[in-house]
Amino acid sequence: MTERLKLAFVVQRYGLEIAGGAEYHCRLIAELLSAHAEVEVFTTCALDYVEWKNHYPEGETVQNGVRVRRFPVARQRDVLRFAALSETIQTAGHSGQDEEAWMDAQGPYSPALQDHVLKAAREGLHDALIFFSYRYWTTCRTLKPSRTPSIMAPTAEDDGLYRLGLFRPLFEAATQFAFNSVEERHMLETSLGRALPGEVVGVGSALPSTVDGAAFRKRHGIAGPFLLYVGRIDLNKGCPDLFDHFLRYRKETGSDLALVLIGRAVLEVPSDASIKSLGFLEEGEKWDALAASMALAIPSRLESLSMVTLEAFYAERPVVANAHCAVLRGQCRRSGGGLYYSDHDEFREILSVLEGDATLRARMGRAGHAYFDKHYAWPVILEKYLRLIDAARQVKAA
Amino acid sequence: MSIEIDSKDVDVRKIMSEIRERIAEKKRGLYTDEEIREIAERKLEAVLESRQFNPDFLKDFKTKSEVWNYTFQPDTIYRTSRGGMGGFLATIRGLLKPIQKLFWNPTPMIAALSRQSDLNQYTVQMLHNLTLELTRMNLEVQELRARLQQTDASLEELRKRERALEALAVLKDEPKP
CATH class of the missing domain: 3.40.50.2000 (Glycogen Phosphorylase B;)
Structure with missing residues (x-):
């Protein structure tokens, strides 16, 4: 009997109350893969996406068959400081330090989550780590080159943020990419000046049994x-x-x-x-x-x-x-x-x-x-993810 | 970036290009009869609205000048409206003028307000003239549009006649059996 895959997702927020965006996307994929692998999610205790206030209790819980481990946000987002730094990083003469400061202001700032993910990646406890949304602290500060294969679903929009120098090492560190669309892939590859490994996957949907x-x-x-x-x-x-x-x-x-x-x-x-x-x-x-x-x-x-x-x-x-x-x-x-x-x-x-x-x-x-x-039917999405995990593992094995 | 088109049944690019062609046609003036009627009504409304513009606008403004405009003389700030007592007050102010000038210099303010007074008059004049001109041009455009439609209709009539005459000419030149 082949051993079940062991996967971990890293995402800024996770919960049944979140009905849209990359977090919902992540939950659907985690639940999909949980039927075929041992899946856990590393996330923060935040529900609010403006200030990242802690809402959920810290620790482990199981939601729809997925083990979720939440870590506290150590510092809420200072909205005014974040807005000011967002202006700064859009100017031509800004420095690398400005970008780092922007990322820390962006959040959700959770050193406990960072320590846990880095340790898990270092120790090779999972067959793959799957990161959602390149732009948040939770991905930017935890996705580093390690022995564990990594897959990134960038969920990048055409807002130019992906061009920041801050993200270059992040895009280098990911073993495979799960793009949302052909356009997203093209946009990132053009910006980075190289082809990125991976495929266009997207996400399915929780389909209704009847409609009226x-x-x-x-x-x-x-x-x-x-x-x-x-x-x-x-x-x-x-x-x-x-x-x-x-x-x-x-x-x-x-x-x-x-x-x-x-x-x-x-x-x-x-x-x-x-x-x-x-x-x-x-x-x-x-x-x-x-x-x-x-x-x-x-x-x-x-x-x-x-x-x-x-x-x-x-x-x-x-x-x-x-x-x-x-x-x-x-x-x-x-x-x-x-x-x-x-x-x-x-x-x-x-x-x-x-x-x-x-x-x-x-x-x-x-x-x-x-x-x-x-x-976007679930069997198609599942097949693509399993292919990506396999490709990421092969890269690491080589 | 190559985009693979999955749909064989619906060509979105073609539909979009047809939609753009429809928009361009409308902009060129190729409207349906119904649309022409609708537009004609709208234009008429616009003209009627502009005709409601009061031609005595400027006159009214001038007769109520004190409401919106002011004349500003160097001694305006020392005047008073309190009748006999006012004369006395104005005299006192006049006497205190040198002392007051020790605290601040009213001359630049007087000069600026005088210039502003002139500018107000020019602005009203210009606004009046622009509105009149706009109304006149609006009517002229209406007139030109109607003449263009008439010319188009005449041209089409002439073309039909030309084609009919050409057909007759060919028939005439053909050798009789």
């Missing part, structure tokens, strides 16, 4: 067709532009289309009868909403993968994405499941075309679903 669009409409009193947005309602996600484009679209075309928002609002939603903000909803509700919607809008400029885009593909709903995000543009082109706008004219025409052509919507929906099945 009609029930969603009934529950929320929505009768007509609607464009759906899922995620934090935030400036950084491009929501103000979406509101503006959408309201202008209705005014210019006389369309009855509504905009339904699902997610926590951190900015004011325009008080217009055509925009309905439902707040944070359960996972099942999201799938019902997708089934009931005409299309999904993704107005964000910075996305490393956009899991909700993939979920819309699975739900056979076309995506209307921001063309300024190379990852979203690429996903739309490759899949055939989405269109992308770079200004209001394109937004208006895309919505007009989709609203007026149910056949095209259905064709795009089918194309998106086929793309999801081919690249």
Whole structure:
């Protein structure tokens, strides 16, 4: 009988309450691999991602079959200092010391976690260490060359941070990379001037057993067709532009289309009868909403993968994405499941075309679903991760 | 970076290029009948709005000059509005002027406020003229657009006639059996 693989994940936060981003991505992969390997997660006690306040108790716990070991954050993030240092590192003349200071301010600062991961890597206790998100202290200060094979899921966005000299040794240290998209890989390889070992993996999704669009409409009193947005309602996600484009679209075309928002609002939603903000909803509700919607809008400029885009593909709903995000543009082109706008004219025409052509919507929906099945179904993701682990072990063995 | 296209059923690039072509066509003025009607209505509204602009704008401003504008003379800051008592107060202020000048020099402030007073007048004048000019140009654009449409229609008519005449000419030249 072959021995079970022993894997450890390193991530800045981990918990069932975290429903998006790299942390959720990490949890899905950890749970996926836990059926095939002995998996543990090294993380901090933080839940809040602004100041990294300790929330979870320190120590070990088991969540969905995964052993989670949490270490305290020794110093909360000083938001003002972090903002000032973020400005500094964007200037041309900044020093290496500025970058180091920025990383320490970035956090989550947890020397106990650092000691534990470095010791585990040194002693070769695992078949592979899998690090999520290159930009956080937890990865930057713990991913070092060691006898243990390492895999990094960079989850890099096109914000230029990856160009900092601080991260060069980090990218050197990783044995293999699990990229989220072709565009992410290209962006990092161009910046580093060399090919990086690994493959484009991404992540699957917790798929629903049943969906009921009609029930969603009934529950929320929505009768007509609607464009759906899922995620934090935030400036950084491009929501103000979406509101503006959408309201202008209705005014210019006389369309009855509504905009339904699902997610926590951190900015004011325009008080217009055509925009309905439902707040944070359960996972099942999201799938019902997708089934009931005409299309999904993704107005964000910075996305490393956009899991909700993939979920819309699975739900056979076309995506209307921001063309300024190379990852979203690429996903739309490759899949055939989405269109992308770079200004209001394109937004208006895309919505007009989709609203007026149910056949095209259905064709795009089918194309998106086929793309999801081919690249993001769980067996495909599992196979890719097992291949990456194997490749990382072979590199170390050589 | 090579992008492998998975979808055989939907060519997103083609759809996007068609969408851009539609936008470009609209910008060139190739509208549908319905859109032309809609735009014509909107333009009319815009013109009506600009016509609501008060041509006596400047006159009104001038008649209520004291509300928005001020005349500023070197002795303005020493004046008072308190009638007979005011005259006395102004005299006292005049006498104290040399002492007050020991504390601060009002001359630069007086000069600046005088210049500001002139600038206010020029700004009002310019704003008035610009609004008038904009209104005039708006009407002119409307007029030109209508004439362009008429010219296009005439041109199309001429082309049809030309094609019909060419067809007749060919028939005439053909050898009779």
